Amino acid sequence: MIRGSFLASAIVVVLASIQFSVPAVAQDTTIKTRKQAEILIPRISRESVQSMDLSKAEALDTIDTADPHIKILLLSDNTWKYFKDSTYARDHKIFNEYWTHDYPDPYHVSLDELPDEIALWIVDTLSEYKCPHQNDVYSKFGYRHRRRHQGVDLPLQTGTPVYAAFDGKVRISKRYKGYGNLVVLRHDNGLETFYGHLSKIYVKDDQWVNAGTIIGLGGSTGRSTGPHLHFETRYKGYAFDPEWLIDFHSGTLRHRLFVLKKKYLNANSKYVPESEQEEIDILEGDAKDKEEAAKKAEAERKAAAAAQYHTIRQGDTLGALARKYHTTVKTLCRLNGIKETTTLRLGRKLRVK
Template structure:
């Protein structure tokens, strides 16, 4: 038996034991303790939890372990069903880290899977954004909301409303910017969700040799699989500006075509930060 097939069955057994060990009440709501000890999310994130950032540099790894992430088709609910506007992938000098789905202002945006709200706030180009961490280790991102309904650390079930549709942040029209991330790295949501009928493409997501696969059989025939090499849109493509006399956040933002809010988020600083000559400021 090959190592990858053995790994597949090993994770299958772990997943079954996880389900058996979870505490579920009469309404099928998973208690908070299952987020801490009995699921894959705890194994990969351990105690790392923050309510501030969509993606955190401390979690970045250029080499992911081969694993299987299980997707519960019975649990999944499409966040919104609307016209597909924009795919994942390169957009000018940046990487569009998710997909865009058309909606109207005030439309209900739903959580895709059971999980726990990690971020619920306004962040730069995302506008009003919600990040939910799920039991399999994936995180989903819901951006440009006109109103956020949930709070950080809320337990949430698939289908519950995270917020209302809008165009806050860097958006030219009302739409949902939807991302799926694993250990901060973005992956193509089309590997998980069919953008025509908004149903799951598979009941599992496979990671092998730092690539995502929607079908296990495809790993053995790498040339035919619809895949994406894991390249983080912001962490691997970093760009810095060396501060010189007269520089301000405003002049640096204009020179590098980035908002002041994004500069503050990228560097974990406030808008009142005193800039020291000779130091580096991340601008991408």
């Protein structure tokens, strides 16, 4: 804890100036072709995401942020990351509407009610990704023996850990028909992931889990001819090929931002790699975005270096600090993500410039 406190004091100055947000889809008014429109998303969001390395570092301590549900987690390798705690899902509408532990599809939404395209952030600045089980897919999404196979099958040995792919809340954790032991997680972008045929379940209904949490062990329960993980991805109850999201051979997430097209919700719509020209367009766009991101990071670094902080002492008020540092209460609130009514805790570092 001493080391954790040292790390906290060492990096809090930098972190205090960081404001987290979920990126928004870029807008462009110069679209000339349908092809351009279909790939019009932030280029950096199209880059793949490596699966988490769970052996990297241990958590030492946490720092509060302006959002009470989100913490900054200090790690033993002198790095940090954002962390959503279990209270995050309590007031989030996505985890309260159409919520049941009884059956897989609580929505019963007509496909006609869904838009043709839905932009979904799979991984953003507040979340991570862990491949549920890395292996080659031996049974793909689609029709199999004239039956619809709504996910992919990944071979494994009984007892192999199965991981939560993303942060989410447990909607189902029980034995359910042909799935055998089944865990269903709902994520804050509206997606649900299914993990079937488990030999053991390690989570409970309504439990909040983070990406990389072991939710159970692989097995062959239910309608299964051998040990494997049956993995599904669904939106509003409709399954689509998980390979649109994950390259199970390498374990990587294909894109941070995924454009789910209504046609993908058809059982015959299997993952098809993008065309060569689209990949060229994406790579060119990525290079430009990386350059712009580097410039933005440098500007933020300079702003952080020029920032001035005040350690709260007995008797300090926002009004007094505003007068002392020739600024306004409104500016102090904006710089620190607080309100005029926020209680100033002794010892807290407040950014004043």
